[in-house]
Amino acid sequence: MNKTVNQKAWWLVTPVLVLVAFNAFIPLMTVVNYSLQETFGNNEFFWEGVTWFEQVLKSERFHASFLRQLLFTGMILVIEVPLGICVALTMPRKGPWVSVCLILMALPLLIPWNVVGAMWNIFALPDIGLLGYTLNSMGFDYNFTQQPVSAWMTTVVMDVWHWTSLVVLLCYAGLCSIPDDYYQAARIDGASPWAVFRYIQLPKLKRVLTIAILLRFMDSFMIYTEPFVLTGGGPGNTTTFLSIDLVKIALGQFDLGPAAAMSLIYFLIVLLICWAFYTIMMRNEEQ
């Protein structure tokens, strides 16, 4: 759409700008403030420069939780995206079952995050929970509060349970926008189901998939509440992701300087990756 140049449009944007800036700038500057200074309470601050940043970037603890975070985000993307596409492809397009599917699938998205954690905690309890009991009675040695592998599996499956529906709904919306003529043409040409997917459906899904991957990347990279309630970051530190580690340092140990420096590094990483994504997405759109 061709847009008219109109500088007065700023007035329409002002309320949003004021509200978001109030919530974003002031806290962000507080964080910047803390990251450059040392405090011993009493509101006395001492200039520290970039010491905290160096300390965080060199600390093994940060490296470890960063690697865990990357691994986690990578794993859930690898599982959720293909699974989401698969479910979206096989979902009914017409009839009463569409509503039923949509409502049931969207349900996990609207559960408060700590309830998701608590629900999976209950579900996976080794002796009492449905999952834990079933796995143990099938002969698997499963205890997510003690074994790192079980804890990881439970966390990943929980995230898949929680968020795959987002990918499904996005892909479903994308698939619904393909006109029937395309499929008819493919049928006349005698195209195989794989060819239909590869040359008709996948190209149409490219846009929604970018949004899906972007959203899933951002949210999984910031994940805090669900694993915190489920495992508390344990056993040991094995499921301590970046946000959990950050809250531990900031509110647990009250090391404000290092926590603030870590916050900024963390935010910059998310921003950088999202910016790269966003640029690619916009470039594709222009073509």
Added chain:
Amino acid sequence: MVRLPKWFIPTLYIVFLMLPIYGLLSMSFKTTNEILGGFSFFPQEFTLENYVKIFTDPTWYNGYINSLIYVVINTVISISVALPAAYAFSRYKFLGDKHLFFWLLTNRMAPPAVFALPFFQLYSAINLFDTHIAVALAHCLFNIPLAVWILEGFMSGIPKELDETAYLDGYSFWRFFLRIFVPTIAAGIGVAAFFCFMYSWVELLLAKTLTSVDAKPIAATMTRTASTSGYELGLLAAAGSLTLIPGAFVIYFVRNYIAKGFALGRV
């Protein structure tokens, strides 16, 4: 090879989704003794005790009321400021528009854990700590950008001729906007409101940091019960089951727009 019928995968997926929810529901109808006694698929001694406790104890049911209050305030604020802004982004070019749009989106990318402590200090400083409005305003951080993004998508789908005709007919900007434009994109507003409701309803970290007693959300009440008064699993499960209701209610109303809304109106 046996060909699986087409409904097989969605059905399997839905069963997978429903299992933990079933676990939660069935546990909420059990007595504490039965829960700790071992696993059972169906509640043996069916009881409503857990629910009765929640509906008679003000610290419990106030949690639900608090959550709903700030979620509704947040949705109203987000949508009402996002509407004009989205209109500006979809219709006009102005200095710095693209940068502003991306900057808005970056706030959606800020990890709440980064902002928890500064938010606490900010809202304490302006004497809003432990009020509903504080949580509602804090949630604007990620809900306004999202609302702007979704609404902008829907608005760009409306031809510009609509605006031009109205202006030619002598409508002023606000009269056109409120009388004609807003009703035209009602579906988009519904979807945006759904998302604001959803993200405000499920968020806990900020809501918990900004409240202590008067505006404490239900989610925070649950966490405290779990840690202080032993592990009352039945009560916890009942409280959790009740948090599913507002979500299910909202989904039911927007079910026809849901798929479109998830594509942010831009497919």
